[in-house]
Each structure stands twice: as C-alpha cells, then as structure tokens.
Amino acid sequence: MLETQVIITGAGPVGLTLAIDLGRRGVRCVLLERNETSIQLPKMERCNARTMEIYRQLGIAEKVRDAGLPREAPMDVFLATSMADPPIVRLPYPSVAEAKAEIAARNVGQPLEPYQLISQYTLEPLLRSIAETLPTIAVRFGWELTTFTQDAVSVSAKVRTLNGADEILRASYLIGCDGGASTVRKQLGIQLQGEGNIRKLRQALFQCEDLYERIPMGKGRHYHIAEGPLFPFIILQDSTRHWTLHAAAASDREMAEIFRKSLAMPIPFEMISVNEWTQHLLCAERYAQGRVFIAGDAAHLVIPTGGLGMNTGVGDATDLAWKMWATLGGWGGPQLLASYDAERRPIGLRNLRASRSAMIGRLGWRAAYSTSIREDTPDGLAVRAEMARRFDVEQRKVTEILGIEAGYRYVDSPIIWPETGDGPDPDNPQYVPTTWPGSRLPHVWLDDDTALHDHLGPSYTLLRLGKTPVDTRGLECAFQELRAPLDTLPVDSERARDICGCDLLLVRPDLHVAWRGNKLPEDAQAIAAVTVGYASASDSQSCGPNAKTIGFD
Secondary structure: OEEOOEEEEOOOHHHHHHHHHHHHOOOOEEEEEOOOOOOOOOOOOEEOHHHHHHHHHOOOHHHHHHHOOOOOOOOOEEEEOOOOOOEEEEEOOOOHHHHHHHHHHOOOOOOOOOOEEOOHHHHHHHHHHHHOOOOOEEEEEOOEEEEEEEOOOOEEEEEEOOOOOEEEEEEOEEEEOOOOOOHHHHHHOOOEEEEEEEEEEEEEEEEOOOHHHHOOOOOOOEEEEOOOOOOOEEEEOOOOOEEEEEEOOOOHHHHHHHHHHHHOOOOOOEEEEEEEEEEEEEEEOOOEEOOEEEOHHHOEEOOOOOOOHHHHHHHHHHHHHHHHHHHHOOOOOHHHHHHHHHHHHHHHHHHHHHHHHHHHHHHHHHOOOOHHHHOOOHHHHHHHHHHHHHHHHHOHHHHOOHHHHHOOEOOOOOOOOOOOOOOOOOOOOOOOOOOOOOEEOOOOEOOOOOEHHHHOOOOEEEEEEOOOOOOOHHHHHHHHHOOOOEEEEEEOOHHHHHHHOOOEEEEOOOOEEEEEEOOOOOOHHHHHHHHOOOOOHHHOHHHOOOHHHOOOO
16 A cells, blocks of 8 residues: 555646645645556646746746747737738737736736746646656656545545556545546536536647748737637647647547638648547536545536636646645644635636636627628728727737736635625626735735845735834744744835735735734634634624724724
8 A cells, every 4th residue: 555645636736736745845645647648638728827826936927938839929819801911809928028028127026926828748848847846746757546445534535547456545535526427426426517518519739840930910829710609729839830629510520621621822731630528617516525526627627718717727726725824834824725615716716617608709700791891892892890899808808817816815705804885796707906804915025125025935925015113923833833834024115015916015925915003913723724724704703893904003
C-alpha cells in the first residue's frame, strides 16, 4: 500500500496546478492520470489575468508566457465573411507586451498580469514538467482511479496501474480533477444541475503554415465567419501555425471543406484531428463530501464562450491548495476546508451565468445574418451594419469581462470577517479595485517600483498601510496562539493606502482579503478564529448590532 497526504486524480491544467501549489507548500501528493500522455487537443487556449496572477505566485508565469503565443502578437477579434475578405468588425486588443507596458505605466489597482494565449496541448506538458521537478509530487500517467472508500481519517483508493495491476493508495484527502465525466463525482453520487446537452459541435485542428502571415484583414486571435447557418469560428493556436475550427458540421470530413471555404484563399493545410463535443452549463450540487473534493470540470461545465472553464478550475485549485496545506499542517481550523464549497460553488454558478450571457449574445448577433450579407446592395449594406452593431455589443461580453475573471468576491464566506452593507456588485463584468472582505487584493506598484503582490509570502499577511501607528500586536498574538503563520508587512506607500482604502488589511495565502479596518477591535482573537477556520463568520460578533463600529471608527 502506497501512503501519501493527498491523491489528485486528473492531470489536466487544474490537477497539475493544484499539485504544484501543494507540492511547493511541502504537501506530499500523488497525481494520477489515466491517459499515458498529456492531451493532444487544444481545448482551452487562454489563461486569463487571474490565472496568470496565480501562476506568478507559483513562480511560473514567465515560463507559461515563454511557451505560449509570442508576447508581441495582437489579440484582435474579427468578424468577416471569410478570412480573405475585409472585416465587418475588428475589435482591437493589446498584445501581452502592450498590456504589460500599460500595467507598468499605470498604478490604478488593475490586475498585475494580463492574459496569455497558450494552447492546452502546450500548457499541460509544461505544467507536468514543473510538477515532476518537485520531490513532494509523484506523477503517475497511465494510472486510473477505479474505486475509493473513506472513513473519518483517510481515503483509500484502488488504482489500475500502467501495467494493468491494481494498487491501493491511502491518503488524508482525495481530489477529483478528472473532468466532466468525473469518476470521483459519480462515485460520491453528486448530481450536476443546470442545462445539459445544449448543442453538439465539432472541433477540428489544422496545420496551416502560411495563414497567419497572409490574412488580409490582419493578425488576431479569433475570426468569426459570418456564413450561416454554421457560422464557422476559427481560433489561432499558440504556434501561429495551428488553428482550430468550431462548427456544427454533419461529419468529420465536412470540417475540412468548411475550413477551406472559410479561408477563401489557395493556402495548403492539413486537418490533424476532429472531435465532437457537447455544450453544457452545469454545476455540481456540492463540491465536497467528507474527505473527498472535486474541482475544475468535475465540478462545473461551461460553454467555452468567455474562457471561463479551465480558468475557473485554476481558481478552485488555488483556493483548495492553501486550505488543505493549513489543515494538514495542523493549524487550520475545521471551517477552512468546509469553506471550499461555500466559496467556490457560488463562483462556479456565477461563471455559468456569465457564459450563458455570452452564448445568448453570440446567438443575437448571428440572428442578424441574411444571405444578402455579401451583396454590394442597400440590403447587403444594412445587414452588415446591423450585424456589426450587434457584434460590437455582444462580443464584449466574451472578451471584456475582467470583473468576472479577477473581480470575484467570496460573499457570505464562513472564513471572511463580514462587514455591514451589500458591498460591491460581485457580478460586475468590469473590474473595479476593492478591498471589501472576500475580494482579491488589488495590485499596487510601491514606491520602489515593485509589486505589492510580490512582497506577500505563502501565509497570511497583515498589511500596515500608510505609516499607520495602530498597535496590531493583539492580532499577531492571536495568530501565534493558533499556531497560524502570519507575516506583518509595513507598506509606507501613500498610493497603496489610497487604493486599498484603509490602514490595515489581513490577506489570505490566496490574495483574498479576510478582514480590513483602521483599527483592531478589542477582541482580535475573534478575527483570527474566523479567518483561520476555528469559528464561523455567521457566529461572530461582527454580525451583531455593533458590526459597523468594528475597525472603521
């Protein structure tokens, strides 16, 4: 019998990210993947700003960028009748290099890292290579979880190994990152809720060496072809030599003809693969049961519109990793792991709503299509103008949702010290920097041109902003009594104080704000007990009639 601390099943981006996070924290884990090799299909092709911030915390952001689309490549989105025709609409978006330059030039609380286009068949082997360097992680490809049992102290998993033999693994926890058909979720009897089997499409992967340099309308990331009823959707992959096509084709063979027609140029290409996939908008009824958890596609299935699938899963991973580290380390209270469902499931449901909104918007601009769209007539001009108007509005629900990506807030979390009032809109698609408890700490450039985020370690951090004279020893001692690690970081920058909006911030290991104020309440132990998981926020005095006087008098 092989014993470890955590078993992770599923070595996609979510499982690999989770393993790396745990492994870097010294948690021993076994990562199981039933396939013998990493995925050969592109699937996802963009890490959003929040995911790249997480990868920066893990020290791998630049490795991801080096492996992905070149930093200088434009990220524009086009609508056109073919790849050879002038665009009906061009929505310009900055390259990574341009976005990073803008972030460096402005100190307004926007996310520290921009997006990065990287195909999943590139990202997975990269993350695997990083995981395999960590002595705390045992990576096992060709090993498949078949069944498991759990009791009050451990989980026992039966695994079929690469040579066909059965092996028993025992761990403190099991995490299923094993996709939409999750074995872990099914064996727990957890149901998916929402809209399933919405629509079937095919995705084809093409190699087309010359296309990127020959597109008359210009280089970009997404090309929507206004040709009903299929509306082919062509996506650039990170090599700039590979492309994917999504369309509701009747057969695999038809995909090659759709691609040829969409190009409308005599360019040689090779169709490498075709696979059928189904659109779902589903979320698990719960994310955990006992000592077993689910994350990523095992917990939520969204339509790729908006790029919220894998990126939501990476958010699951970083939330779960630090809580598991704290619990296994003996200092995390029982509410920590219990809060995983309370924090991440509402984000899963929220992102389903955002994905649905983007899908409806896409159907809306497509509804303006008429066969006269190519005609040089008043009717053709009117059709193009109406489609352009709708596309300009609706496509932004896909590509301009930084608030959904990085502005999410853990509302009513049992381990976040609550404030009175409703707080900022947690569903705002536009990102607005805030330190309202539960929100992600805004990025701030300090006076020495370093990023505030980069000064925070793997533990809790108490930020003392704007040269505040407040005595914080009460909170520091409360953390010591709980044996919970806490770093105290003085930040003299007045700009940081202005953006953060208060003198004191308690920041969790995942960069989310657990408490804020301009002074400590008399019972600082209560703040420590809630945020470390020994008491629930709903039971704390902060929910009583004196809540508004705590911290901000």
